[in-house]
Amino acid sequence: MTYNSTPFRTTRRLSIRNAGLITKKDDDRPDIYAVTLAQWLQARGISVTLNDIVPDLDIIIVLGGDGTLLHIAETAARYSIPVLGINMGNLGFLTELTENETFRALEKILDSDVTIENRLMLRARLLSEEQQTAYRYALNDVVITKNVLDRLLDLSTVADGQYITTYRADGLIFSSPTGSTAYNLSAGGPLVYPGLATITVTPICPFMLSSRPIILPADKRIKTRYEAGNRSDLAQVIIDGQPFWEMKNGDELEIQTAKHFLQLVVSSTRDYFTILRNKLHWGYQEKEREEAR
Numbered sequence: 001m002t003y004n005s006t007p008f009r010t011t012r013r014l015s016i017r018n019a020g021l022i023t024k025k026d027d028d029r030p031d032i033y034a035v036t037l038a039q040w041l042q043a044r045g046i047s048v049t050l051n052d053i054v055p056d057l058d059i060i061i062v063l064g065g066d067g068t069l070l071h072i073a074e075t076a077a078r079y080s081i082p083v084l085g086i087n088m089g090n091l092g093f094l095t096e097l098t099e100n101e102t103f104r105a106l107e108k109i110l111d112s113d114v115t116i117e118n119r120l121m122l123r124a125r126l127l128s129e130e131q132q133t134a135y136r137y138a139l140n141d142v143v144i145t146k147n148v149l150d151r152l153l154d155l156s157t158v159a160d161g162q163y164i165t166t167y168r169a170d171g172l173i174f175s176s177p178t179g180s181t182a183y184n185l186s187a188g189g190p191l192v193y194p195g196l197a198t199i200t201v202t203p204i205c206p207f208m209l210s211s212r213p214i215i216l217p218a219d220k221r222i223k224t225r226y227e228a229g230n231r232s233d234l235a236q237v238i239i240d241g242q243p244f245w246e247m248k249n250g251d252e253l254e255i256q257t258a259k260h261f262l263q264l265v266v267s268s269t270r271d272y273f274t275i276l277r278n279k280l281h282w283g284y285q286e287k288e289r290e291e292a293r
Contacts, residue, residue, distance in 0.1 A: 006261055008195035011113045014082060020049045020057040022072050024064025030088050033099065034063055040103065044110065055079045059109075059265070066092040070240045073139040077121055077260040084109070084265040093181050094139075096267055096275055105267065115268060118261035119178045119194060120218060126237065126245045127223075127252040136239050139262055140179030142255055143238040144224065144247065145171035145204065152207055153235055154227040159220040168207040171235070172224060174255045175200045178262075181279070189213040194272060199257065222255045 019041050023030035038048040053060065053075045060076050062069045062085045069085050069092075076083050085095030086102050097105055108114070123135040124142045146153050156166040175184040180192035180200055189202035190213060197218035203211045216222065226235050228249035235247040247253065277283060 006118050008118055010116050010118065012116065013113050014059060014109060016046055016058040016110060018047050018049065018057050020053055020060045020081070022051055022053070022060060022062045022064070022068060024068045024088060027064070027088070030063040033088070037061070037063070037102065040106075053079065053081070055081075057081050059084060061086060062095055064088055064095065066094045067241065069094045070139055073121065073240070073262050074137040077137065077139075077258070077262045080260065080263065082116055082263040082265050093275055093279060094178070094264065096270055101267075108268070109265065115266050117194065117264045117266050119264050120176050120197060121258040121260065121262055122174060122176050122199065122255055123258040124174075124237070124239060124253060124255045126247065127254055128248070129250070133245065135258075136244055137258055138179070138240045139176065140182045140240050141173050141175040141184060142253070143171060143173050143183060143204075144226070144253060145236050145238060147234045147236055147246075151229070151233060154229065156225040156227055157201065157222065158224075159216055159222050164201075164214070165211070166227070167203045167211055169203040169205055169211065171204040173200075173202040173204060174222065175202065176257075181276075184213075190215065191276070197257070199255065218257045220256070223252050224255075225250065225252045 021034045021038060023034050034050060041048050053072060060081050060083045062083060065087055086097050087095040122138045122142055125135045126133045144155060152168045153171060154166055154168055155172050157164045173184050173187055177192040177194045177196050177198055184200055184202050187202050187204050189200055192198055192200060199216045199218060200213055202213040226247040226249060231249045236243055237245040237247060237253060
């Protein structure tokens with residue numbers, strides 16, 4: 001059991017002397033914006049580190065999108081560094097501030113208390129006859145997916161040693177509450193409020209329509225065993241969008257909650273439900289009807 005009872009939302013003053021700027025790869029605009037932001041911070045006596053996370057940072061400012069934030073979440077959580085996301089494109093679920101809001105938000109962070117959400121993370125490792133890998137960490141999800149297009153995966157799944165079922169599907173998604181709006185949602189899984197302590201297990205295109213997503217308590221240790229019909233078949237493990245391991249017949253993937261949370265600095269003017277409405281276009285039909293009248 002790794003989950004602890006850390007409060008989901010806390011309010012505190014951040015003493016910022018060292019800031020890290022992380023920019024989206026292969027995109028010039030965040031790099032250009034980082035120069036302006038670095039000058040603004042340095043004019044206020046704050047040292048700036050670019051694209052390098054070191055333990056003595058007081059805050060990490062991500063310039064990019066949710067994918068850029070996911071890339072650094074494991075390291076930021078391990079060092080307990082608060083993260084502020086500035087979205088350089090469309091409004092994100094994690095990088096929720098826009099460019100126009102950046103300096104006003106930073107002024108408030110420097111001058112007053114800020115709200116930080118402690119986002120639960122998952123950790124996973126592969127267990128096989130040959131090896132027991134080191135843990136890898138996910139803010140959104142851990143996914144088992146097939147390599148062979150015309151075959152379903154048989155994935156025998158247990159929670160704390162109690163057998164759940166053997167999923168016959170294109171794969172399985174193990175998502176944190178934060179990740180419920182990612183692959184889990186497109187696979188038909190539920191939206192989960194990010195303050196809840198849960199792990200959601202969602203089959204991808206299951207053979208049986210009765211195979212439904214299940215939400216488990218955060219203290220469960222989940223193991224999934226790959227039972228390949230053809231011993232040469234392999235499955236792939238993807239963590240927050242990055243491929244890590246291949247599973248062969250008899251291999252097990254272990255998933256549980258991590259000890260460390262991602263400390264996400266959130267806007268005081270835009271709550272979680274506002275983001276959902278904007279990203280998922282809730283209420284747009286009603287709005288369009290009103291405007292057409």
